Amino acid sequence: MPVNIYKRSYIVLNPEDKGCSFEGKEVSGYLKLEFRGNRGRVTAALQNLNPDYSYNLKLLKSNGDVVVVDFGALKVDDKGRGGGEWTFDLEDVKGSGLKWEEFSVILVEAHDGEKFLVPLVSQMNKKSSNWKSAYRKYLIKRESEESETHKEETVEEKKVEVSPAPETVYEKIEAEEDALKENLEEYSKKEENKEEADYIKYLKEYVNNIVNFLEEVQPFEKNLEGYRWWKVKTGYREGSFDHYLVGFVKDEKGDLKYIVYGMPGFFTLSDQPFAGMTGFVVWKPVREGFRGPRDEGYWLMHIDAKTGQIAVPIEPTPPPIIQN
Known part of the structure; x- marks a missing residue:
């Protein structure tokens, strides 16, 4: 895609698995895709998601070796409205080594610590194989790997003996916690200012692209x-x-x-x-x-x-x- 060409499109997400809707309403949503040169941006807008679940937006390559790329967590408020925004490289999506065109499915994954559901999905490549079967195999493999890792960590913990901390250590911990709290508050303010500055920068760039090239x-x-x-x-x-x-x-x-x-x-x-x-x-x-x-x-x-x-x-x- 030429460097100066800006392109925007929308993807409608279709309901898939039931079980994590807000007040019995049907989940729905869409994704806004923006491309310019090798840069991509995806923005999610979702409705009627149960806020008791955690949600992530993921890309799936279901043909051949299954590859799953996690864009990150979706924020869902107490009214079931969810959203998120991420940028990525079209030639190497989130460090996967794969191009955007190689992925066939984009989905929303829901989990509550025990089970995984896919409440919303869009099949971008209609010629792809059975994505749901491929995704189930991926989840089973991941669950098996996590179980083995947990067993190894449990064995290592049993080998370590922990001695009770003396009173002076507890006083030191409290002081460090107070200092950490202050640092976190300062860091949070800096992050908010940075996000605002990034948004303004993105907004100016977006407006300039529209005015200059369209x-x-x-x-x-x-x-x-x-x-x-x-x-x-x-x-x-x-x-x-x-x-x-x-x-x-x-x-x-x-x-x-x-x-x-x-x-x-x-x-x-x-x-x-x-x-x-x-x-x-x-x-x-x-x-x-x-x-x-x-x-x-x-x-x-x-x-x-x-x-x-x-x-x-x-x-x-x-x-x-x-x-x-």
Whole structure:
């Protein structure tokens, strides 16, 4: 992929194993993929996950020798909403020695200390072999290896005799704990500042990529005040739907306030992305006043530029349940 080409796509995750949903609701989610040169970024947005479980996002190569790459843990709040973001090298994904194209499945793994489930999955390569069978074999092998390691550690522990610590040692431990606590607090503040600086740097780079390398357009007959739009071609859909919009909205001071995504679609429930669960809750027609089920328009999602969270600054426009 040429260095200056930026590409974005979405992967819808499909429900797989049952057993770790939030309040009996069906789990759902999607992944946003961003590529530029050899760099990749994956952002996860998930719904209705039981927060009592731990979750990880993983890549699976199921053909030939099974390879599993763990992107890392997904954070899930007390309402079942989960997410995470990771960067990687397209030519060597997370040090695996494999290219992105060599992986066939991306999945969410759930575990509670005893059992493993796959509540969400997407099969990226439809020609791949039975991924679930391959993944089960991988889990069985891993469990066997961990069991052997635990046995070896237990034997070593029995060989070591521990003497009770004298009173002076306990006083020293308490002092070290206090110092460690102070260091951790200072480190935590530095990490928060670093994350904020990294986010601002990424945001500037992202905006520059859009403005410098993509086509600015005016998709609406009557534009929303203060909005500027750029078109991103995807190569995944047919005709006039083979793209999406990226928009920027600035505040009174000229600072970036919202990043807006526009997915082409009709004003129907079937065309609303993820039934509005991921923030696409506003529909705007291309031609002002044309709001029929076959009139072209865009479903819009707003992102708060400062927090990175979904925002709803415009009143939602739910589609009619019954179409004429």
